[in-house]
Amino acid sequence: MSQDVTGAAADFPYFNDECSTSIPVSEARKVDDADAEAWDETCDVLVVGCGLAGTSAALRAAEDSTLSVLAVDRGEGGGASALSGGVLYLGGTRVQKECGVEDSAENMAAYLAHETGTLIRPETVRRFADQSASFIPWLETHGARFGGPLSEAKTSYPGTKFLYYSGNEKTLAARKLATPAPRGHRTLPANPADVTAMSGGELMRPLLASLTSKPNIRLSPHTTVRRLVVDGEGRVVGAEMWRLxxxxxxxxxxxxxxxxxxxxxxxxxxxxxxxxxxxxxxxxARLVRVRVRRGVVLSAGGFIFNPTMVANAAPKYVGVAGIGTIGDDGSGIKLGASVGGGTDRMNIVSAWRFLYPPATWVKGIAIGPDGRRIVNEEEYGARTGEAVFERNQGLGWVIVDRPLQESVEQDAKDPELLSFQKLTTKAALRLYTKAAPTLERLAEKIGVPADALVATVDAYNRSIRDGEPDAFAKSDASRKPIETGPFFATDISWKPKLNPISGVTMGGLTVNEETGAVLNADGREIAGLYAAGRNAVGLCSNFYVSGLSLADCVFSGWRAAESLKAR
Ligand SMILES: Cc1cc2nc3c(=O)[nH]c(=O)nc-3n(C[C@H](O)[C@H](O)[C@H](O)COP(=O)(O)OP(=O)(O)OC[C@H]3O[C@@H](n4cnc5c(N)ncnc54)[C@H](O)[C@@H]3O)c2cc1C
Known part of the structure; x- marks a missing residue:
C-alpha cells in the first residue's frame, strides 16, 4: 500500500491528545487507485462503533439486502448507550397516547427550538420531530419495548415509571412556546422485576442481538479502526482496523x-x-485492511474518557466525572478530522448537576462563589451544570432554611429512589452540607461574601412576598422564602467525590444536516464519510435534556444509512 498521507490531521488541534486508555489514530492514507491496492476484506458499508448510533445505522442500512455491512466495535458493542438510562426523547408517540398524553410533532419541535438554539436548522428539528414517533415501532421490531406508566413527579430518573418530563418542558419560558408534554421514553425491562435499574442495557441487548442475526451484517468485536484510506479525489475508500x-x-x-x-x-x-x-x-491486535465500496459511518462516541482532550478542548469542564466507556476517547472524531472533517461544540460538556431528587431543593436558591444566584433551580440538571462550569469556575451551593431542609430530608427517604440516587443524596446531606444560625455565618463557612448572600436571599424573599415574577423565571410552585434559621448550604460544585457532577461531551464532526455526510472546513461534503451519534454535531449538541442524545443517535444513524442506501 502507498504511504502518502493527506496531512489534514495537522489542522485538528486535538489530534495527538492521548491518554492511558485511548486508541491512537493515524493520519489518513492516500492511494491513487483503490482497486489496485491489496485489501484483506471488503464491504459496502463500514460502521465504526456499535453504540446506539452505529447499531441504528447498521440495522437501517441492512434493510437493503443487497448491501453488506461490516460493523466494528472496540468492545462487544453497546458503548455508553448500553450503560445509559435508556431514555429517548420522542413526541406524538403511541406510548404517550396510551398514557393519556396529548402531544404532536409540531408541539415538540416548538419546544425543542428552545434547546437547540441556532445550532440546528428549524427544518432539521422538525424532520426529527416528524420521525421520532416512528422510532418506537422500529426499535420494537428489533426487540426493544416501550410503554407506561407515566410519572408526573419532578425527577432526574423515574425509578418505576417509563414516561416522564425529562427536560425543561414545564418551565415558564418553555410554556410560552409549547404545551408541556412528557417525552422521556424509557426502555421497558425484559424482566419486569428490574424496573428500578438503568435501562440502557434493555435497549441495546435486543438491538445487538438483532444486528448479529442479520445475514448481511457482520459484527467484528474487539476491533478498532485507526486509520482511513482515501483515493486521489479525497473519497474515503477504505480503512485500517486492528482486530484481536x-x-x-x-x-x-x-x-x-x-x-x-x-x-x-x-x-x-x-x-x-x-x-x-x-x-x-x-x-x-492484528492489522486488517478493509475496502469500503459505499461509505464509512463514524459512530464511535464522544471523548469524555480522554482527559487530555477534555483539558484542551473543553478546559472549563476538567472537574466533570466522565461517564461512559473508554471507547469515548475521541478516536472517531479524529478519524473524521484526519480527512479534513470540521468540528463544532468541542468545548461543550453536558454536565449533570441535578437539584432533584430531593425535589425540595428546587425551592431554595443555587448560588455561585460571588454569593449571587446562578440559575432557575427547577430547570434540567444540565442547565445547573452549565451555570456552575461556564460562569462560576465549577463552584456552587444550594441554600435553604430549616423548614425546607426538613422537607429535603423527607424527600431523601423516598423508597422509589434508585440506589445511586440514594447514595449521592445521602452523601450530599451528610458530607457536603454546612449549617449556621445566620446567613452571615453560613457565608463565612462556605467562603462567599456575606453581604452578597444576604442581599441575594433578601431579593428572593421580597419578590415572593410582593408577588413579583422570579428573577430567573422560576414557577411559583417552586418558590419558598428562605427566612427561618438555621440556614443550610449544600456544595453543588464538581468537588464532592460521592456526589460528583457527571457528564458527556457534546461536540463532534460537522455534518450536512440532510445527509449526515461529514463536512470539511469549507462546508463541502467529504465523499464516502458520514458521522452519527456523539461523533457528530447533533440535536443535543447545543443543550442536552434527558433522552435527546439517544433519540439523536437513532435519527442520525438512520440518516447516514438512508444516504448510503440511496448512493
Ligand atoms: C450513565 C449514563 C446515562 C445516560 N443516560 C442517557 C439517557 O437516558 N438518554 C440519553 O439520550 N442519553 C443518555 N446518556 C448519554 C448517551 O448514552 C450517549 O450520549 C450516547 O449513548 C452516545 O451514543 P453513541 O452511539 O454515539 O456512542 P456509544 O454508545 O458510546 O458507542 C460508541 C461505540 O464505539 C466504539 N468505539 C470507539 N472508538 C472506536 C474505534 N476507534 N473503533 C471501533 N469502535 C470504536 C466503542 O467501543 C462504543 O461501543 C447517558 C450516558 C451515560 C454514560
Whole structure:
C-alpha cells in the first residue's frame, strides 16, 4: 500500500491528545487507485462503533439486502448507550397516547427550538420531530419495548415509571412556546422485576442481538479502526482496523467488563482493568485492511474518557466525572478530522448537576462563589451544570432554611429512589452540607461574601412576598422564602467525590444536516464519510435534556444509512 498521507490531521488541534486508555489514530492514507491496492476484506458499508448510533445505522442500512455491512466495535458493542438510562426523547408517540398524553410533532419541535438554539436548522428539528414517533415501532421490531406508566413527579430518573418530563418542558419560558408534554421514553425491562435499574442495557441487548442475526451484517468485536484510506479525489475508500485474535479477545472482554463494573470502580480496580485492556489492544491486535465500496459511518462516541482532550478542548469542564466507556476517547472524531472533517461544540460538556431528587431543593436558591444566584433551580440538571462550569469556575451551593431542609430530608427517604440516587443524596446531606444560625455565618463557612448572600436571599424573599415574577423565571410552585434559621448550604460544585457532577461531551464532526455526510472546513461534503451519534454535531449538541442524545443517535444513524442506501 502507498504511504502518502493527506496531512489534514495537522489542522485538528486535538489530534495527538492521548491518554492511558485511548486508541491512537493515524493520519489518513492516500492511494491513487483503490482497486489496485491489496485489501484483506471488503464491504459496502463500514460502521465504526456499535453504540446506539452505529447499531441504528447498521440495522437501517441492512434493510437493503443487497448491501453488506461490516460493523466494528472496540468492545462487544453497546458503548455508553448500553450503560445509559435508556431514555429517548420522542413526541406524538403511541406510548404517550396510551398514557393519556396529548402531544404532536409540531408541539415538540416548538419546544425543542428552545434547546437547540441556532445550532440546528428549524427544518432539521422538525424532520426529527416528524420521525421520532416512528422510532418506537422500529426499535420494537428489533426487540426493544416501550410503554407506561407515566410519572408526573419532578425527577432526574423515574425509578418505576417509563414516561416522564425529562427536560425543561414545564418551565415558564418553555410554556410560552409549547404545551408541556412528557417525552422521556424509557426502555421497558425484559424482566419486569428490574424496573428500578438503568435501562440502557434493555435497549441495546435486543438491538445487538438483532444486528448479529442479520445475514448481511457482520459484527467484528474487539476491533478498532485507526486509520482511513482515501483515493486521489479525497473519497474515503477504505480503512485500517486492528482486530484481536480469539485468545486475547477473551481476556480483553473480561477486562473491558471489569472496567465498567460499578463495584470495581469504587474499589479502584476498574481503571487498572481498562489500562490492561488497552495494552492488549496495542500489543496483540492484528492489522486488517478493509475496502469500503459505499461509505464509512463514524459512530464511535464522544471523548469524555480522554482527559487530555477534555483539558484542551473543553478546559472549563476538567472537574466533570466522565461517564461512559473508554471507547469515548475521541478516536472517531479524529478519524473524521484526519480527512479534513470540521468540528463544532468541542468545548461543550453536558454536565449533570441535578437539584432533584430531593425535589425540595428546587425551592431554595443555587448560588455561585460571588454569593449571587446562578440559575432557575427547577430547570434540567444540565442547565445547573452549565451555570456552575461556564460562569462560576465549577463552584456552587444550594441554600435553604430549616423548614425546607426538613422537607429535603423527607424527600431523601423516598423508597422509589434508585440506589445511586440514594447514595449521592445521602452523601450530599451528610458530607457536603454546612449549617449556621445566620446567613452571615453560613457565608463565612462556605467562603462567599456575606453581604452578597444576604442581599441575594433578601431579593428572593421580597419578590415572593410582593408577588413579583422570579428573577430567573422560576414557577411559583417552586418558590419558598428562605427566612427561618438555621440556614443550610449544600456544595453543588464538581468537588464532592460521592456526589460528583457527571457528564458527556457534546461536540463532534460537522455534518450536512440532510445527509449526515461529514463536512470539511469549507462546508463541502467529504465523499464516502458520514458521522452519527456523539461523533457528530447533533440535536443535543447545543443543550442536552434527558433522552435527546439517544433519540439523536437513532435519527442520525438512520440518516447516514438512508444516504448510503440511496448512493
Ligand atoms: C450513565 C449514563 C446515562 C445516560 N443516560 C442517557 C439517557 O437516558 N438518554 C440519553 O439520550 N442519553 C443518555 N446518556 C448519554 C448517551 O448514552 C450517549 O450520549 C450516547 O449513548 C452516545 O451514543 P453513541 O452511539 O454515539 O456512542 P456509544 O454508545 O458510546 O458507542 C460508541 C461505540 O464505539 C466504539 N468505539 C470507539 N472508538 C472506536 C474505534 N476507534 N473503533 C471501533 N469502535 C470504536 C466503542 O467501543 C462504543 O461501543 C447517558 C450516558 C451515560 C454514560
Amino acid at each position: 485474535p480469539a485468545g486475547p479477545a477473551r481476556k480483553h472482554r473480561f477486562l473491558m467488563r471489569m472496567g465498567r463494573n460499578m463495584m470495581a470502580t469504587i474499589l479502584g480496580a476498574a481503571a487498572r482493568a481498562s489500562r490492561a485492556a488497552t495494552r492488549i489492544e496495542h500489543e496483540q
